[in-house]
Amino acid sequence: MRAVDGISIDIRAGEFVALLGASGSGKSSLLNLVAGLDRPTSGAVIIHGSNLASLSREELAKYRLHTVGMVFQSFNLIPSMSLLENVELPMRFAEVDRGERSSRARQALERVGLSGRLAHRPMELSGGEQQRASLARALINRPKLLLADEPTGNLDSRTGTEIMELIRSFNQSLGMTVLMVTHEQALAERYAARMVHLADGRLLGDVSRDDASENAASRGEDEPRIQNEVDEIVPDISPGPRGETR
């Protein structure tokens, strides 16, 4: 069974893209491909000129560490660690010095409004607070790409809005590219500049809010680009002319 089949999209740096679709439509699978957590059986995922499909496991880990920040529906904080330790964790993998690690984690938690909760464990916090901590962790290694998998799925609408506002602020103030998976059309319409609709692993529609008639942006300015070949006889995994925007 093909979870993602024949999808070809280009995303420009700094774009806020929502991946929409029903359960099992392949949107999370697509997100995992962009996150470097999964590999396509054929086709290519080209981020900043390098094809994730051809990277080794170690290179993919480095990519996840430095280029991507991830936010999950179920927050995925490590329950045995305090918020500060959770946010520090990616910096341990990046071998950041201990002193710098602590100050950067504090700043990040302060930025998401959790400066009073540093020593708390995730279970002691509300869902909204956990998701904010998870956002702080996702951004701690200053990634270029923020991937959010149903970030408001486990939150009430008010808290969900808070989280979405935070994500939007990162997108706008830091120029961070955001790729968000959601099944809430309204949420996508409100925050995303572009909506990509999937069904049964296939691309249904790709609509930009600014210009609904235009289908995706020109390739030269793209950042992430996904080509998932339906037909393996026509492999087109070679990257096009890349114009890095960062």
Next chain:
Amino acid sequence: MKFYDVTDLAVRNLRESIFRNSLTTIGISVGVASLVAMLSLGIGLQQLASRRLQKSGLFDTVVVTSRRDIRNFREQREDGPAPAESPALDESARQRIAQLPGVTEAYPDIRFVTELRFDGKPHLTMVAGIPFSARNNSDAFDGIQGRFFSSDAASEVILQKAFAEELQGIRSKPGSDDTSIAELAKALLGKELTMRYAERTTPSSNSSSATAGGPEPGGESRDTAYSVISREQALKIVGVTDLDPDSMRGTARARVFLPLKLAQNLHVMQTGARDVSLSPSGAPSYNSLSVRVKNPNQVPDVEEAIKKMGFGAFSLVDATRSMRQFFAVLDGFLAIFGSLALAVASIGIVNTLVMAILERRREIGIMKAIGASDADVRRLFFAEAGAMGLVGGTVGVTLGWVIGRLINFGTNVYLERQHFPPTQIWSVPLWLVFGAIGFSLIVSLVSGLYPASRAARLDPVQALRYE
């Protein structure tokens, strides 16, 4: 990930499931403790045996005889000068032998049969001279009642237990151990006995100088003339020893012991074919010498050097080599049995870590999603196995040490009840301490290999789905 972070996270993870990890660590401790207890027993027994053997003087002693002695005629077949041409075993030879490398001392064996009077009754027995150094390096006087000689020429005597019984008219059956040596000594210590002996004297001084200018020294005519005078010597009993007179030790065949210097000064006529207790020139000449060597390993070299000087020499050095071989095999067996518990414990480590992977599957997925590499995850599980090994090893060595102490204590209580002196049958050298901890660490790391690589290979997408 840096070493500090790996260790920190590993310790944190171990603390999270403290009960289970403690049980696993206790398993390792028990394994290491059994290994340490077994090996320390083997090492202790080896040390005890070699200490005994070393003190017995059997393996670090070379017995030197003159080849001129008729008893050594058979050695004529060997290389070296014929008996008639070989040098005399006299004081100057003794001094030359004493200066050979590896030799701690060379002393003459003086032994003679004579009459000792105690309470007016005569007793005929073998008397031997004992070097003053025997006080420290011989176990013959370990269980002594009273004390050792006050000086090398004191008019003092130490009695063998059987002779002490004879003096008091006690007849013990062979093998029975009913008379206490302390009681025997009580009645005898401080008392005097009289030794009647035959002194061999040189002829008058002018005849001595005449022979010096006469035939070649070492010629047969040299010690043809001497006279024998009957003398008496009062001796104070200072000690009674438990030493078995029928043991292998040469001097121990005697039942009465004198300080060696005193025995030499008395010029007692000794038994022997040539009876060369004193050469006509005035320099003492000996039947045989005992040469003590610093280390049993040096015995063959010393023996060779003495033979080159023209004397007969023999030793029992091979026995120590086979003893070392025996203990190497024994230690090997003990180590294998001791390691069995550690092998079981290592299965415990594998089990604990595999369980931890199942439990922390999602956590591993999260770590991978936020940038942990396979190597980071592998190192983390490796460090957890290593930490359990290190703590288990340290606790195990301590436990093994305590077990060893208890075994030693129990053995000594038993020995004391059987009227034996306490002894050290157990030893934990420093290399065993570090070796056992290191071994435990290595076993734990090897046990961690499979779980660590399994954790590293986890698919992050699958792991994140795990609830």
